[in-house]
Amino acid sequence: MKEVELDCMGEACPVPLIKAEKEMAKLDIGDVLIVQIDHSCAMKNVPEWARKEGHNVEIEEVDDGEWEVIIEKVK
Amino acid sequence: MKTLSAKIKKNPYYVMWFKDAWPYITGAVLLSVFQIATLASTGNPWGVSAVFANWGAWLYELVGGSVDKWYYFASEGAQATLERGFLQDPGTMRNLGIIAGALFATLAASGFKFKKIKSWRQVLAAVLGGLLMGYGARIGFGCNIGALFSGIASFSLSGWVYAVFLFLGAVVGSKLLVKFFM
Numbered sequence: 001m002k003e004v005e006l007d008c009m010g011e012a013c014p015v016p017l018i019k020a021e022k023e024m025a026k027l028d029i030g031d032v033l034i035v036q037i038d039h040s041c042a043m044k045n046v047p048e049w050a051r052k053e054g055h056n057v058e059i060e061e062v063d064d065g066e067w068e069v070i071i072e073k074v075k
Numbered sequence: 076m077k078t079l080s081a082k083i084k085k086n087p088y089y090v091m092w093f094k095d096a097w098p099y100i101t102g103a104v105l106l107s108v109f110q111i112a113t114l115a116s117t118g119n120p121w122g123v124s125a126v127f128a129n130w131g132a133w134l135y136e137l138v139g140g141s142v143d144k145w146y147y148f149a150s151e152g153a154q155a156t157l158e159r160g161f162l163q164d165p166g167t168m169r170n171l172g173i174i175a176g177a178l179f180a181t182l183a184a185s186g187f188k189f190k191k192i193k194s195w196r197q198v199l200a201a202v203l204g205g206l207l208m209g210y211g212a213r214i215g216f217g218c219n220i221g222a223l224f225s226g227i228a229s230f231s232l233s234g235w236v237y238a239v240f241l242f243l244g245a246v247v248g249s250k251l252l253v254k255f256f257m
Contacts, residue, residue, distance in 0.1 A: 038188055064187055
C-alpha cells in the first residue's frame with residue numbers, strides 16, 4: 001500500500017490529468033495517488049477521469065484555490 | 076463571524092451556485108441565451124479577440140501612432156468603432172465584464188490564488204501560444220468565439236471549417252504538449 005504525491009501546482013490543463021494518468025499506470029491496486037493542484041479546471045477533469053476509471057476518489061480543499069485529489073487505485 | 080462563514084460554506088445553495096462548477100449543459104444554455112441577447116442589443120454576434128485588436132489600436136494612438144492607413148482598420152465600421160473610443164465600445168465592456176465576472180466567481184468560491192510560475196519553459200510557451208492565437212484569430216477573422224461559436228450560430232459554413240481545423244490544431248498541440256511538458 002504505497003502513497004504517492006504528485007505535485008501539479010502551477011500546472012494548467014491538461015498537464016495535471018496526463019501526469020495523473022501516467023503516474024496511476026505505475027501504481028498497484030490498493031495504492032493511493034495524491035494529486036496536488038491549484039487549477040480549477042483540473043479539479044473537474046482529474047476526478048471525472050478517475051471516477052470513470054472506477055477508482056475511489058476524494059477531494060480535499062487544502063487552501064484557497066488549492067486542492068488534493070486523493071485517488072485509490074481499485075483495479 | 077466564524078460561525079456565520081462556516082454556515083454559509085455548508086449552505087447547499089451556496090455550494091450549488093458558487094462553490095461547485097456548474098454542469099456543462101447549464102453553461103451551454105446560458106452561453107446561447109447571452110449570445111442572443113448580445114446580437115439583439117449590439118447588432119453583432121459575440122466576439123472576443125477583435126476587441127483586443129481595437130485595444131491595441133487605442134494604445135498605439137495613445138502614444139501618438141495612427142492606424143488610419145492600416146488595411147485591417149480600413150473599413151468604415153472599424154473606423155467608427157475606433158472613433159467612438161474605449162468607453163463607448165460594447166465589445167470592450169463585455170471583455171471587461173468577463174474579467175470582472177471571472178474574478179468574482181473565483182472569489183465567491185474562495186478559490187482565488189496567485190500562482191507560481193513553474194518554469195521559464197512555461198513562460199515561453201504562454202507567450203508563444205498567446206502570439207499565435209492572437210495572430211491566428213485576426214488573420215482568420217475570429218477566435219473560437221467570434222469565428223466558431225458565433226459562426227456556427229449564424230449558419231455560416233466557415234464556422235464548421237474552423238471547427239475541423241481547430242480539432243486538427245488541438246491534436247498537434249496536444250502532441251507538442253506531451254513532448255515538451257511531460
